[in-house]
Amino acid sequence: MVGAIWVSLNRLAMQYYEFMYIRLFMPSKQFECLMVLEIERVDALFNDPSTNKRCRVEYPEIEFPGLAIVASRAVALRREILAWLIARTVMSNSSLSQSQERMSVLVVANHNPAVLLRQLLALVGKIEFSTVDQVAFEDDDWPRLTSAVNLLEGHEGIADEVIDGEPPFFPDSEARLKWRNGPIGLGELLKLINTQVAGTSVVVENYHLITDTRNHAEALRDLRNIAAEAGVYLYSGGGMTHWHEVRERRTVYLSDLAESLSEAVNVADLITIAYPDFSGDQVCVFDPRYSAPHKEPLSLPSVWS
Structure with missing residues (x-):
């Protein structure tokens, strides 16, 4: 037994x-x-x-869903990169198959987003930014402008309710480009990210647009984790300190990020810093796949390539 x-x-x-x-x-x-x-x-x-161009280290794109920071002390530099990311996504999605056509880019822009829109029109329409900004159009620029407007067309959906004089943000799921101006609460942004179709890009023009961030470390962690789980590519613009401007060599470090973004060093999947140098505008890409950052003159490829 x-x-x-x-x-x-x-x-x-x-x-x-x-x-x-x-x-x-x-x-x-x-x-x-x-x-x-x-x-x-x-x-x-x-x-x-x-x-698969997302894996190229010289591009300010993340290879996998998650969080990427685009920082600069000059607003114009990071706006140029963010506009390129938006335009590139729109142009990529314009040729998607029927099963993927709902993937889109959702933009949370500044209260005065006119310059961002002008840069988008210039990039998609293959027009010089100064031409759009100063309305110095030649005859052959008008068809390009019309084409850019048609490609960027999107709408926010229809809502009867009005909050603070404006309809609430209920983006149309079929729109290729979804747009919202002004601040957004952290909880609302997390909800928006979580409800997007996998493969969607979300671009926040400036990190300071996100309100109710009592703890920046927790906010960045939650944004990154929710984006990764939802299959969303999240990009946020941000500021820098002035220290790189007073160094003898205009080298940038991760410690040059604004204080509110300091935790991004431990959380973000990619950090791109754009800064002026004696030889022109430069870009430094901190990619966690590699120990050394990638540095080169700022020169973004065509969104049509």
């Missing part, structure tokens, strides 16, 4: 250890799927490098 019980206990123990071995050491389904995706990525890039 005792021997039979002993044999049964041994069998149970062996089954338990076998189960734990499989669970701990054998590849899970998630790992297998991840490995397949990585092999497909390598194969696609080997045969056609243009199929």
Whole structure:
């Protein structure tokens, strides 16, 4: 009797250890799927490098859903990069298949977003920014402007309710470009991110537009985690301190980020800093995939490429 019980206990123990071995050491389904995706990525890039530009270190784009910070002391520099990100997303989505056509870009812009819109029109219409900004159009610029307006067209949906003189923000799920001006509460932004179709890009022109951020470290953590879980590419503009301007060598460091963004160093998936140098505007990309930052003159490729 005792021997039979002993044999049964041994069998149970062996089954338990076998189960734990499989669970701990054998590849899970998630790992297998991840490995397949990585092999497909390598194969696609080997045969056609243009199929996945998000992985290129010189681009201010994140390869996977998450949070990216675009910082500069001069507002114009980060606005130019953010406008490029918006225009690039819109142009990429314009050629998506039927099953992917609902992916879009959602923009939370400043109270006075006119300059951001002008830069978008210039990028998409292949027009010089100064031409749009100063309304110095030539005859051949008008068709390009019309084409840009048609490509950027989007709407916020219809709502009967009015809050503070304006309708609440209920973006049309079918719009390619969704737009909202002015501040947004952290809770509302998290909800918006969480309700977007996977693959959508969300661009916040300035981090200070996000209200109710009593703890910036927790706010950045929540923004990053919610974006990653929802499959959303979240970009936020931000400021810098003045220290890089007084250094003998105009080198930038992560410690140059504004105090409110200091925790982004430990949370963000990508940090791009744009700054003026003696030789012109420069960009420094801090990519966690590499130990050293990537530095080069600021020169964004065409959104049509």
